[in-house]
Amino acid sequence: MRRTIPVLVLLTTAALAADLPVREVILYKSGVGYFARSGQLAPGEGARLDFKATDMNDVLKSLTVNDDSGTPIRSLRYDSSLPLEQKLSEFPFMIDDGQKLSAFLDHLRGARIELKSAAEPLAGTIVSARLIPGDEKQSEREQLILLLDSGDLRTVDLGAISSLSFPDAKLQAQLKDYLATVAQSRSKDKRSVYIDSSEAKARTLSASYMIPQPLWKSSYRLLFDPKGEATLEGWAIVDNTTGDDWTNVRLAVVSGRPVSFISKLYEPFYVQRTTADVENAYAQAPVVYAGSTDVKNFVAPTGISLAAPQPKPPPPAAAMPSVSESVQVASAESTVAPDTESQELGDLFEYRFSSPVTIHRNESAMLPFLQEKIAVRKLLIYAESYGQNPMSAAELTNNTGKTLDGGPITVFEGASYGGEALMNTVKNGDKRLISYAVDLGTRVGTEEESSDTHLLEIHVNRGVITTKSSERDNKTYTIRNVDAKPKTLIIEQPIREGYKLLSPKVSETTANAHRFEVKLAPGATTKLEVVEESSDHSTTLVSSFTPDLLVTYVSAKAISENGRKALQQIVDQKAKIAEVDESLKQTQSEMEEASQAENRLRQNIQTLNVVNGQRDQVQTWSQQLASEEVHYTKLRDQASALDKQKASLEAELNAMIAKLEF
8 A cells, every 4th residue: 555645744844933031020000011031042043922913013012122242133023914814825835634745746837846765866847746546456646747857757656755845945935934824823812923133143132022911909908906006918919811931030010000002003004095097098108217316315224123221130039938828817917028129110109029920821929019007097987878877997198108009908907807998099198098897886867958049249230230149058967976985087078069168177178079077975976067158140131120129139238339329220210111101001001992982983973874863963973073083182192202201211221221330
């Protein structure tokens, strides 16, 4: 039985580049981490950095490389983001899964090939290759037809071939690239960056970059001793999700939020270009332009030089502080002392672990970074949303000289678990309240009362009256301390928009609330009254005010004496206008009645004129009609005079309003 040689057995891939171990890791609160790698490279050897595909945008944005030999980095290459099918389509051949060697060689017709076998070596040009199906007597065979250098055609049984190669260096390189592309695609999530160097001697290569990382987390223990003094113990929780072991790395965690974002640098971008058609069917002869001879227009080509500061050499290896396997619920501090160096970096604060740290891939670690006495004042805090009982709380003053990163706090009082709290980041010298339990020994009730609206100010300018009014709200807190010990209570009341606090004096104010400090005697009831005032401004045309409303303003205490007199004149003028207007309406009503009487008399006269013997009655009605005509004329003249009088009074009023100012 003849044997068939698979394609992949006969082809070799390029040698892998060296890996650079992780030497330093700095984790930030913005979802990224800084990584520094370095390692020794043999003469002519390059390096390879492996990343997740989702990390490549950040790598291309932040990668820096340094070669201590002083030789510039020749190039940086990285795996394309194109799909495997598209990458392989660029090669002049295709190797399918399970493809026979004969089918592969048949695609390379015309290529020169060299064969080795036990019988004799052969060299020639590929004419074709084929697979001969097997039957009951003989299994299938693969044959290659060669055009030898002598001009003869030779049929070669591929089952007898031990090896083959292609003298064409370009074709051989394409085969290696093809197989390297296939090998790389086995890890759909992995992408590699290759650092090439032409240095012919051994040297140290270092690289640093930023990639997405889980946020490091802070966890605290607040331990009260019997004297009421407190120790704050901080632990950093770090997750290694990179796929690489962190072995004896220099590790630092940074509190703060530097700006970080994603730029899509990894995926190729194509610009949509405009399609332009020629105006006619005749081809235009090409125009060749001479190059400029001005020195200022010449830019000399430069090589690629990606330099970065040399990473600091790793400190001598030291054992990690041992962590007790079990922690008892007690006020005693942990036996693990923090081994960190801290420093302020602008708006950021760094905790750097002095001893090297080892965290294996897909593992996490708790590392102590703080254990110091801290200034603490125990008290209670209450907000109306809490219900009836306030919360046991503590006022932490950060006197550690360090920034305390935000995180959960577990409180221990003596040998007892006291509760849990959550704290935002606290800068050095700042203070923060934390609440960790409900205080059942104190009860708080509230009662609210609002006063009537009071006019505070009245001003008039150019016919517009502006008023400022106020309303006071009183909230009374009734606090009952049922315990036989004194307490200090902080009442937190929300700041309301448009309200001004009148009393009492606040102990401190936050962005959203006023805080009032109340001392509670043992077994006693205490009250606190909070008075707030709201003010409202309104503007209205004086001409639109009714006399009654103006009278209200005239009698208001907030108005000046000059203003009172000026408004009284307006009130008097409006009263005159109202009186004339009432007379005008009465006259117009009488005119309407006289007109109706005249119409009735005319209809009656017209009816009796055609009836015999009614002349005397018609004469009587005619006299009455004449009398009504005289009366109507008088009323009309009176209405006209009143109308003119009203217009004159209104003109005087408008002039008074225009001049009114106080």
